[in-house]
Amino acid sequence: MIISDILSYPFLLRALIVGFLVSVSSSLLGVSLVLRRFSMIGDGLSHVGFGALGVAAVLYLQPMAVTLPVVIIAAFLLLRLSGRNSGDRAIALISSSALAVGVIAVSVGGVNTDLNAFLFGSILSIARSDAIIAAVAAVMTFFVYIVFYHQIYASTFDPSFAEATGIKCSRYTSILAVLTAVIIVVGMRMLGSLLISSLIIFPATTAMLVSRSYLMVSVVAAAESAIAFISGFLASYAFSLPAGASVVAAHMVIFAAVYIISRAVRCFRTSSVG
Amino acid sequence: MRLIEGRNITIGYEDDPVLSGLSFTVDDCDYLCIVGENGSGKSTFIKTVLSLIPPLSGKILFENGLKRNEIGYLPQQAGIQRDFPSSVMEVVLSGCLNRHRKLFGYSKDEKERAMHELARLGMAGKRQSSFQELSGGQQQRVLLARALMATDKLLLLDEPAAGLDAAATAELYEIIDSLHGSGTAIMMVTHDIHPALNAADTILHLSHGSYFFGRKEEYFRSEMGRIFLKEAGHDHQ
Incomplete structure (x- = not known):
């Protein structure tokens, strides 16, 4: 019933397809990012994206043309230059600075842009051109992740061994940085800069509760992301809720359920063994 | 020599x-x-x-x-995350990645080689296990098997x-x-x-x-x- 409704509206169908693709590809990036202790990079980069959007609006520039390179540079700096230990500090510094620049730009310029759309996204009003860019970026991410799956695994698990066997870890880190930046920028239009990081963190974290291998983490994360997006999207349509927030809430519910079930199973196992 | x-x-x-x-x-x-x-x-x-x-x-x-x-390199332990979700086989197989040419998965030869190295180190029974659940000594043996995959x-x-x-x-x-x-x-x-x-x-x-x-x-x-x-x-x- 709801599904046939959605299928009859092209803009809803477009939002569903693009959201699905972006969700799944960001969950794959999230697996490597979370395991590299870079969970907050999505949050940081989306704030950088917000700052860049604000500046672009004041200067009457094409938003995508400003945001994309700025966020790619920020991702590159964060992943390449900061060591694993200072990563969270670097992210906090960059993200709050960018947010400040964005807020000042928007207020000084007196730009009549809808701040809400920046912060919370507007998946239903996504333009056709943006939808195409997002779909292409998502499919590209998916493709790269599969082609370089083993290399990404090795450089995430043990970079010093990987380097020693001739795998150029920095190259794969750069690839990861660029893809993350692109996905964040296109995803921001849908979920908003405040919520986009959940697409990166939730699937990997949920998958790690139940998976025993890296392959399984990747597969479970992608599946969780797909289920959460579709159920959140349908719920938002059925109950007239904000789409971005509904998707994040769906992630939250799935995470909580998986956490409780996996804990219960573990308790049951240990008590039956002992 | x-x-x-x-x-x-x-x-x-x-x-x-x-x-x-x-x-x-x-x-x-x-x-x-x-x-x-x-x-x-x-x-x-x-x-x-x-x-x-x-x-x-x-x-x-x-x-x-x-x-x-x-x-065959066994790095210092500090670089590895102990709670990384990975199976023992995935860890060992990553040792031959620099010669790996196949796009999806590993070849039968590579898998057999990994099994052989694990067996040599007395870890054959643990190949399905999750790396994070092993003891420190067992983890080192798995990493040693990975090193042996190279040469x-x-x-x-x-x-x-x-x-x-x-x-x-x-x-x-x-x-x-x-x-x-x-x-x-x-x-x-x-x-x-x-x-x-x-x-x-x-x-x-x-x-x-x-x-x-x-x-x-x-x-x-x-x-x-x-x-x-x-x-x-x-x-x-």
Whole structure:
């Protein structure tokens, strides 16, 4: 019933397809990012994206043309230059600075842009051109992740061994940085800069509760992301809720359920063994 | 049969040489222990041998079919995340990634090789296990199997026993001894004097600005060796 409704509206169908693709590809990036202790990079980069959007609006520039390179540079700096230990500090510094620049730009310029759309996204009003860019970026991410799956695994698990066997870890880190930046920028239009990081963190974290291998983490994360997006999207349509927030809430519910079930199973196992 | 020869090399980073004039050799079936204080250049030496940084001068020669990037390397434990969700097989198979040509999955040969290496180290029963659920000693054995995937001619071990309890340490040294016995040359960085006393054939002692390289017996007669033994509480001369 709801599904046939959605299928009859092209803009809803477009939002569903693009959201699905972006969700799944960001969950794959999230697996490597979370395991590299870079969970907050999505949050940081989306704030950088917000700052860049604000500046672009004041200067009457094409938003995508400003945001994309700025966020790619920020991702590159964060992943390449900061060591694993200072990563969270670097992210906090960059993200709050960018947010400040964005807020000042928007207020000084007196730009009549809808701040809400920046912060919370507007998946239903996504333009056709943006939808195409997002779909292409998502499919590209998916493709790269599969082609370089083993290399990404090795450089995430043990970079010093990987380097020693001739795998150029920095190259794969750069690839990861660029893809993350692109996905964040296109995803921001849908979920908003405040919520986009959940697409990166939730699937990997949920998958790690139940998976025993890296392959399984990747597969479970992608599946969780797909289920959460579709159920959140349908719920938002059925109950007239904000789409971005509904998707994040769906992630939250799935995470909580998986956490409780996996804990219960573990308790049951240990008590039956002992 | 010679595997690696360093001729008059200077190790270090640009404008910051750590040690110069270093010459050493590793032959087939050698057991070389690399000792030295913190900051004496052991890590820099390892990175140079692994071709991660070039020597500032001099040459490192790889001979008799040993290739760069084909040294079985066991890095220091600090770099690995203990809670990383990965199966034992995934970890071991990643050891042959530099020769891996297949896009999806690993070939049958590679899987059989991984099984063989795990079995040699007594870990065949754990191949389906999750790496994070293993004990410290078991994790080291899995990482040793991964190193053997690259080559079984030469293993380069960077403080393999760090963080292990006494029983696991003894077990690990036993395994390393048996690998050495079956023809694998060993290069091992260690803080622990006992393997140097027992198993090693040759010693490379790096000290700030100077070094000793030679047979174990000569080392214990040398000034540097005597000081090292005394500091380690083995002053039996």
